[in-house]
Amino acid sequence: MAIKITDECINCGACEPECPNNAIYEGGQEWRFSDGTDLKGGVTSKTGIFADADDAQEPLDYDVYYIVTDKCTECKGFHEEPQCAAVCPVDCCVPDEDHVETGEELLEKKAFLHL
Ligand code: SF4
Ligand code: SF4
Numbered sequence: 001m002a003i004k005i006t007d008e009c010i011n012c013g014a015c016e017p018e019c020p021n022n023a024i025y026e027g028g029q030e031w032r033f034s035d036g037t038d039l040k041g042g043v044t045s046k047t048g049i050f051a052d053a054d055d056a057q058e059p060l061d062y063d064v065y066y067i068v069t070d071k072c073t074e075c076k077g078f079h080e081e082p083q084c085a086a087v088c089p090v091d092c093c094v095p096d097e098d099h100v101e102t103g104e105e106l107l108e109k110k111a112f113l114h115l
Helices: 083-087 103-113
Strands: 003-005 042-044 050-052 093-095
Touching (some): 003 083
16 A cells, blocks of 8 residues: 555655655645656556646645655565655654555556656
């Protein structure tokens, strides 16, 4: 499943540079499918977003750091464990029960993000 960041986040910023998919953004920051990925042109995501990869998308949180579900592979294909959770000092990077995915599905998502 994807990882999510809870309201316990203290905005330390430690997790953002660790994400291999550039799925983590600071609160209030716009996100893009193309940030840190190979996505170009029209994209249809697993959660049903259709957009140009370079289009700026509305922030998903304005107060704390957030994770874009469509870009989180739980670090599958890169690392043995979620890197955001590994570095977070307050343990607020937790499994997102609303977005449960198998290891195979997460690897498919990695292939979607990176050529
Ligand atoms: S689990 Fe990995 S891919 Fe997902 S947001 Fe955290 S660092 Fe990024
Ligand atoms: S490492 Fe944890 S506390 Fe720091 S910004 Fe990321 S989610 Fe928030």
